[in-house]
Amino acid sequence: MIQFEGVTKTYQSGKQEIHALNGIDLTVETGEIFGVIGFSGAGKSSLIRTVNLLERPTNGRVKIHGKDISTLTSKEIRTTRKDIGMIFQHFNLLNSKTVFHNVAMPLILAKTPKNKIKDQVKNLLDFVGLADQAEKYPDQLSGGQKQRIGIARALATNPSVLLCDEATSALDPQTTQSILDLLRKINREYSITILLITHEMGVIREICDKVAVLEAGKVIEQGSVFDVFTNPQQPTTQRFVRSVMNDELPETLLQQIQNAGSNHSIYRIQFTGTSVGRPLISQISREFSLDLNVLFGNITELQGMPYGNLIVEFIGDRMEIDRALAAIRKSDATVEEVTNHAS
Amino acid sequence: MLVNNEQILEALWETVYMTGVSFAFSLLIGFPLGILLVVTRRGHLLQNEAIFKVLNIVINIFRSVPFIILMVAIIPLTRLIVGTSIGTSAAIVPLVFYAGPYIARLIENSLLEVDKGVIEAAQAMGASPAQIIFRFLIPEALSSLVLALTIAIVGLIGASAMAGAIGGGGLGDLAITYGYQRFDTLVMVLTVAILVVLVQGVQSFGNILSKRVRRS
Numbered sequence: 001m002i003q004f005e006g007v008t009k010t011y012q013s014g015k016q017e018i019h020a021l022n023g024i025d026l027t028v029e030t031g032e033i034f035g036v037i038g039f040s041g042a043g044k045s046s047l048i049r050t051v052n053l054l055e056r057p058t059n060g061r062v063k064i065h066g067k068d069i070s071t072l073t074s075k076e077i078r079t080t081r082k083d084i085g086m087i088f089q090h091f092n093l094l095n096s097k098t099v100f101h102n103v104a105m106p107l108i109l110a111k112t113p114k115n116k117i118k119d120q121v122k123n124l125l126d127f128v129g130l131a132d133q134a135e136k137y138p139d140q141l142s143g144g145q146k147q148r149i150g151i152a153r154a155l156a157t158n159p160s161v162l163l164c165d166e167a168t169s170a171l172d173p174q175t176t177q178s179i180l181d182l183l184r185k186i187n188r189e190y191s192i193t194i195l196l197i198t199h200e201m202g203v204i205r206e207i208c209d210k211v212a213v214l215e216a217g218k219v220i221e222q223g224s225v226f227d228v229f230t231n232p233q234q235p236t237t238q239r240f241v242r243s244v245m246n247d248e249l250p251e252t253l254l255q256q257i258q259n260a261g262s263n264h265s266i267y268r269i270q271f272t273g274t275s276v277g278r279p280l281i282s283q284i285s286r287e288f289s290l291d292l293n294v295l296f297g298n299i300t301e302l303q304g305m306p307y308g309n310l311i312v313e314f315i316g317d318r319m320e321i322d323r324a325l326a327a328i329r330k331s332d333a334t335v336e337e338v339t340n341h342a343s
Numbered sequence: 344m345l346v347n348n349e350q351i352l353e354a355l356w357e358t359v360y361m362t363g364v365s366f367a368f369s370l371l372i373g374f375p376l377g378i379l380l381v382v383t384r385r386g387h388l389l390q391n392e393a394i395f396k397v398l399n400i401v402i403n404i405f406r407s408v409p410f411i412i413l414m415v416a417i418i419p420l421t422r423l424i425v426g427t428s429i430g431t432s433a434a435i436v437p438l439v440f441y442a443g444p445y446i447a448r449l450i451e452n453s454l455l456e457v458d459k460g461v462i463e464a465a466q467a468m469g470a471s472p473a474q475i476i477f478r479f480l481i482p483e484a485l486s487s488l489v490l491a492l493t494i495a496i497v498g499l500i501g502a503s504a505m506a507g508a509i510g511g512g513g514l515g516d517l518a519i520t521y522g523y524q525r526f527d528t529l530v531m532v533l534t535v536a537i538l539v540v541l542v543q544g545v546q547s548f549g550n551i552l553s554k555r556v557r558r559s
Contacts, residue, residue: 081469092464
């Protein structure tokens with residue numbers, strides 16, 4: 001478990017003070033994948049670095065498994081760091097050393113016996129799928145392979161926490177997917193707590209259980225990935241959600257429908273769980289004397305749950321529309337009217 | 344020609360000797376100083392403003408004195424160390440004072456080239472400062488270090504020729520006393536040719552070695 005309690009970080013840049021973190025309160029539960037998202041300069045990078053004290057918080061506390069790490073001596077910090085793996089956007093491998101040596105490094109530092117290192121590195125390389133690349137050098141590998149080496153290296157000391165610093169930001173979409181799959185596998189098989197920072201909402205949707213949105217050094221919104229994606233509150237959060245699930249209708253279309261008169265209205269219907277499978281639209285149009293025009297539709301998976309998002313134009317008598325809406329609300333779908341500047 | 348082959352060979356040996364011994368001592372002094380210059384700077388492993396500033400200034404002072412003046416200026420010290428201020432061994436003292444700070448700067452430059460991310464990764468693994476220096480910084484910079492030290496050796500060969508002025512011996516001495524002062528152009532050309540070959544050889548060796556240690 002990682003707890004941030006009122007964490008602030010202030011940098012001195014000449015005579016100017018830069019407040020990278022402005023009082024962060026967050027709890028990352030053991031075994032979960034927690035994502036922190038924000039635009040660049042939001043403070044993500046400072047935040048993740050306070051966990052292994054690559055950055056010292058100016059104020060506040062970071063607790064790992066209940067222990068306040070800011071009180072540790074430098075030797076104790078080094079021991080603690082061995083329990084916290086970290087992977088980086090630019091991998092940060094030793095270019096002068098082989099893949100084997102790179103992965104073995106944390107074990108060499110810990111003065112592990114040689115034959116034990118050999119076995120362990122072999123297992124790690126097997127796990128990340130690079131058993132046949134042990135004698136190669138990092139510059140002979142692709143970005144995705146380098147990140148796998150980074151992951152193997154981070155896991156070498158059997159950490160209970162893995163920090164991912166924009167781990168997929170330098171990778172193409174396909175490679176990103178495979179690295180995310182690997183991270184999920186690590187989380188499930190070793191029950192390692194993962195804290196990741198990213199600016200890609202797709203990464204959050206793909207593997208995170210919980211998400212916090214960071215803006216100007218503050219957490220502006222947090223919750224389960226499902227809740228934040230289906231019901232984002234803050235404008236920044238809405239922008240992030242829209243970046244992967246864009247359901248914005250063209251302005252001209254909205255105008256057209258609004259001009260068409262009061263018996264035309266647009267509603268967003270959100271389905272979750274089992275209601276996704278129901279033929280709701282055709283039922284409604286059969287039951288009520290309404291014409292339904294589907295403007296947008298999308299079904300994705302959030303935290304392993306199907307989630308449908310439908311934007312529908314209702315055409316018909318106002319009373320009839322209201323009755324239809326009441327009927328929809330009775331099933332476990334939610335309805336809301338879409339006005340101009342649909343979110 | 345006013346000199347025989349034996350004299351030339353002896354001069355060559357003196358040059359090699361002066362360069363070699365002074366390089367060894369300069370490295371001994373310059374390498375740790377170079378590392379200190381890197382790790383004591385702000386935001387680095389062992390940040391220490393006082394050490395960094397003092398070191399920085401002292402090295403700059405030595406670096407700014409022209410070798411020919413340095414050589415004369417530290418004669419009392421040279422006498423104290425080797426007992427005389429004349430001869431090949433006496434020339435080594437100013438050469439070390441000249442090349443030590445130079446090497447410190449070269450090492451500093453090479454080590455600063457190492458990607459900050461690698462150091463961050465090392466810290467994240469729980470490496471101690473000593474482990475970071477010897478297991479991350481130096482291996483990652485090794486190829487660049489070899490090239491930097493090659494530059495230092497070539498610089499020392501040049502400086503050792505100047506040491507001829509205080510009777511240091513070597514090819515420079517030969518070129519000045521015979522080639523210049525006695526107008527023996529052949530000796531001049533010959534010594535310069537030997538120096539050219541020497542420098543070419545050192546540089547080529549440095550290049551090959553640098554490539555080889557890029558991956559260790």
